[in-house]
Amino acid sequence: MTTSAPAQTPRSSSLSRLTAGPLRVLVSLIVPLITFLVLRWAFIFMRDVEANKLLVGIVALLIGVGGVWALYLITDNLVSLLPEVMRETVRPFVFVGPALVILTTYLVYPVLRTTYLSFLDARSREFVGLDNYAFALTSSDMLIALRNNLLWLVFVTGFVVSLGLIIAVMVDRLGRWEPVAKSFIFVPMAISAVGASVIWRFIYSFQPNPLPQIGLLNAVFTALGGEPQGWLILRPWNNFFLIAIMIWVLTGFAMVVLSAAIKGVPGELLEASRIDGASEIRIFFGVIIPYIRGTLITISTTILIMVLKVFDIVFVMTAGQHDTEVIANRMYREMFTFGNFGRSSALAVVLLVAVIPVMIYNVRSLEGSRR
Amino acid sequence: MSLGYQTARSASNDRLRNLLAGAPVRIVVVVIAFIWTLPTAGLMISSVRPPDDISRTGWWTVFSHPFEASVWTVDNYVQVLTTHGLANAFLNTLLVTIPSVVIPITIAAFAAYAFAWLEFPGRRFFFTVVVGLMVVPLQMSLIPLLRLYIQLDLNGTFLGMWLAHTGFGLPLAIFLLFGYISTLPGEIIESARVDGASPLTTFTRLVLPLSVPVIASFAIFQFLWVWNDLLVALVFLGTSENVAVLTPRLQALVGRRGEQWQVLTAGAFVAMAVPLFVFFSLQRYFVRGLTAGSVKG
Numbered sequence: 001m002t003t004s005a006p007a008q009t010p011r012s013s014s015l016s017r018l019t020a021g022p023l024r025v026l027v028s029l030i031v032p033l034i035t036f037l038v039l040r041w042a043f044i045f046m047r048d049v050e051a052n053k054l055l056v057g058i059v060a061l062l063i064g065v066g067g068v069w070a071l072y073l074i075t076d077n078l079v080s081l082l083p084e085v086m087r088e089t090v091r092p093f094v095f096v097g098p099a100l101v102i103l104t105t106y107l108v109y110p111v112l113r114t115t116y117l118s119f120l121d122a123r124s125r126e127f128v129g130l131d132n133y134a135f136a137l138t139s140s141d142m143l144i145a146l147r148n149n150l151l152w153l154v155f156v157t158g159f160v161v162s163l164g165l166i167i168a169v170m171v172d173r174l175g176r177w178e179p180v181a182k183s184f185i186f187v188p189m190a191i192s193a194v195g196a197s198v199i200w201r202f203i204y205s206f207q208p209n210p211l212p213q214i215g216l217l218n219a220v221f222t223a224l225g226g227e228p229q230g231w232l233i234l235r236p237w238n239n240f241f242l243i244a245i246m247i248w249v250l251t252g253f254a255m256v257v258l259s260a261a262i263k264g265v266p267g268e269l270l271e272a273s274r275i276d277g278a279s280e281i282r283i284f285f286g287v288i289i290p291y292i293r294g295t296l297i298t299i300s301t302t303i304l305i306m307v308l309k310v311f312d313i314v315f316v317m318t319a320g321q322h323d324t325e326v327i328a329n330r331m332y333r334e335m336f337t338f339g340n341f342g343r344s345s346a347l348a349v350v351l352l353v354a355v356i357p358v359m360i361y362n363v364r365s366l367e368g369s370r371r
Numbered sequence: 372m373s374l375g376y377q378t379a380r381s382a383s384n385d386r387l388r389n390l391l392a393g394a395p396v397r398i399v400v401v402v403i404a405f406i407w408t409l410p411t412a413g414l415m416i417s418s419v420r421p422p423d424d425i426s427r428t429g430w431w432t433v434f435s436h437p438f439e440a441s442v443w444t445v446d447n448y449v450q451v452l453t454t455h456g457l458a459n460a461f462l463n464t465l466l467v468t469i470p471s472v473v474i475p476i477t478i479a480a481f482a483a484y485a486f487a488w489l490e491f492p493g494r495r496f497f498f499t500v501v502v503g504l505m506v507v508p509l510q511m512s513l514i515p516l517l518r519l520y521i522q523l524d525l526n527g528t529f530l531g532m533w534l535a536h537t538g539f540g541l542p543l544a545i546f547l548l549f550g551y552i553s554t555l556p557g558e559i560i561e562s563a564r565v566d567g568a569s570p571l572t573t574f575t576r577l578v579l580p581l582s583v584p585v586i587a588s589f590a591i592f593q594f595l596w597v598w599n600d601l602l603v604a605l606v607f608l609g610t611s612e613n614v615a616v617l618t619p620r621l622q623a624l625v626g627r628r629g630e631q632w633q634v635l636t637a638g639a640f641v642a643m644a645v646p647l648f649v650f651f652s653l654q655r656y657f658v659r660g661l662t663a664g665s666v667k668g
Contacts, residue, residue: 057466068477076571092491099482106538107504110512170396184404190650192599194618198639199410214429312601348510355506366502
């Protein structure tokens, strides 16, 4: 065992001398070149939408999985060729550089550019000052959209958090059936907003009177003696029928997060309160809620941000017709239907401004955690 | 013996009392779970009913004669997959989704490792920027990126979609992976360095294998996000049948065939099948991923 080790040393060192020499430099330059050409070919090939789908798929997966890795390995190898003093200064940027480039291209630059565009006219030619913001905040169309966004924020967040909390407390007492009950309520979270919209359009489906109702809501409503209603055109209530969809989707999410927090409340604390004769309701408000306050705040902000940007449900259900417009849907319509890039940008900025407090809070708590 | 009988009886009494005390809670939970399941159940049942039945009677009427073969059919699925091109859209969705999950994870893992364990100028500043970008609404990016894509001919390509989803998913991915990677024990990383391992080797052999749990959580979140996304697909990929993914195709069906419920119900279920499968097979990781990923802009 020990004798064979020294015997191998000369051979492996000569091999490493060979690869460390000019050959290694050559390999290190040719491999990247070939990779670059392959990636370039793949890039052009994948832009070609007419190419065979399965072939594109295979190339796609190879590039998606392998190409990115290859790029890192090659750049790291190239850095190793640098003089030793520079090597360790440059290397971190091999690791972090691609991320920074993508973040700059996909987020930092667009944020600046969109902010700039929001001060230009529909075709981004003339400077129009605050006109687009005047539209975004005072026009009659937008006032409806802003009102609706407010309705969404208040009702979705309010219902989701309180329902989620109540259900979380209740399922906590189910014992071994708890996971089953939770998954029933959590399932909608896996469904896309488009899928959820189809599901609920079916529930809200309307047929004029002599015809049988195939929508669940009208079937129940007519069975109770009501006239069938076109729920989605019944303003202003139609907003609430859309809001119900998002409540259905998100309640399970709030429940799961809050349930985990409730499980963290120490048993002794609850036991002590019960011995002191506190009622379950007092324990809920006096012990559980204060204990999970942090989680409550986090989940509420998370849901507020999700709701603020609501788009899919409105787009699929009503496309913003019948006074159901919201900011994000209007932003999309200004962009694609009306081709007004100035207004569209201004609406995006409105959404950004609304999340800035959360952004500041996140950065602050990061600074706090560093200390 | 009588003592044993006594305890047994009082135990069963206790259980009975607990059961009775818990009964209202149980009933309420069952009712809620039932209400939450009803919408999806209605869709699924309708998707396997003949078109005429769907438009003439409510889906709940199947329960009056569930054993007649004539009330069930799979034709709706055959129709949406072939005539309405959802089979192709399904394939497209897979092609968009898989690289859109793998690429951001790779790039974020390298970056998170550098932020956590390598020294470089601007490290704190760049990381603060990443955290700040996390909640930026992606609406801010649509117009400039669309123009850029049109210039580069990337509009309507899968490549464009992967890069877009990579860009939008990256801040969260870096943040989550950093949170995990930075808490790995420093001695391990240090000893690897002392042993002469390069940062790359340390990363691939040590950091990456140790980070599998957090990578799995993010992967599930990103997978669902990309699979279920509508906005990014509408803007950068479009609705042409050749490339379109499931969500815009389904949305187009709602617009054009709003009352053809046999098409819509089966189509919606085709779009939901994979996420539901992920949900039921990987539920634990699913919950962790969603909880971790919910702050994304």
